[in-house]
Amino acid sequence: MARTKEFNEDKVLDKAVEIFWHKGYNGTSAQDLVTHLGLSRSSLYDTFGDKQKLFVTALKRYQKQGQDAVIKLLEESEDVKEAFTQIFKQAVLESLEDRITKGCFMVNSSVELAMHDEEIAKIVSDNRQTMEDVFLKAVKKGQEAGQISTKLDALTLARFVFNNYSGIRVLARAGEKNKQVYDDILKAMFILF
């Protein structure tokens, strides 16, 4: 008995991810959202609550999509080391191509908001733990298959890899476009594989 929505909720959320990712929480105004999401103020608030709730929804959406992609790549791959290489080369490619250098939405939010907002802090913390678990599992698998060196224990290597991933994303956000810089980092990192 009601009028149908004129917008697709999923598509609007995708756009919300894009704009918050690009401009951050404080850098994005309600007007920005109305303009770029393509719906009215009232619909925005009726559908997604307030700005804070929309941001959290967007960040969780980004997190899930990113995690799923990584998990899929690592679990389906025959050669774990090769899968890691692919993940990092992809990150570098995005950094170099990305005309508006968005970096990583999770890293950005972590730096901007984690210390001022408990809910964001929990999302960031959970994300790190999940990624650590995913990497750990993959590294173990790779070590058992003889694809990854056992010089370092799996957890140490997993944490180390995640740290370099964060670093690369910061570089990207800062607009670094020199491929050699990224390649050097990866070259060094992969020696420990």
Place this chain on the structure above:
Amino acid sequence: MARTKEFNEDKVLDKAVEIFWHKGYNGTSAQDLVTHLGLSRSSLYDTFGDKQKLFVTALKRYQKQGQDAVIKLLEESEDVKEAFTQIFKQAVLESLEDRITKGCFMVNSSVELAMHDEEIAKIVSDNRQTMEDVFLKAVKKGQEAGQISTKLDALTLARFVFNNYSGIRVLARAGEKNKQVYDDILKAMFILF
């Protein structure tokens, strides 16, 4: 023939560094500045221009102090590898002690502002280049002295080290307090020395 300032400009700038470092640019209001810097609105604007200018001044101040400290440590040290160890252990210590987890002002600003503000982008970019140069020089020295492995060329290692430094600062900003996480990262990283 004029009245004397009731505040010490250097001390006020130190406080400005603290507050911008802690809350970021967008997160710090003019009222925050007036309240915490301990001077009036008019004095603030008369002395430092506007918010943007004060922020840039604060960030440059932080940059200079940080760079000087690192340069001094690396140049004065007999054992470069030991100096690097000290720099990173200090960063970890700060991350663990830091009750309000400020991370690194340069990394924070890079993520929050670099892509939206050319002047900040240049500061961040210059900082990276300078740090790369400093690290490079130190690594070369260490390699020549037989303190650092020559398995990797100096520039590659310098970039790799800087990347891990960024990563650790993001971890700190996110409030990570598990020492083992940092230690694992350092353990892996230093293998390449």
Place this chain on the structure above:
DNA sequence: AAAAATACGGAACAATCGTTCCCGAATTAA
């Protein structure tokens, strides 16, 4: 002692912030 110059506190500014509300339009169920 008078004049010049600057610092200071605080009121006030316009602009923008996130948010709410109202109302006509549109859609569906009865």
Place this chain on the structure above:
DNA sequence: TTAATTCGGGAACGATTGTTCCGTATTTTT
């Protein structure tokens, strides 16, 4: 067709934003 419901556009809200300006206090120079 009517009633119920939800849509979307836009006006409007109070609060806060960064910034300016004015009057007074204070200090230094002549």
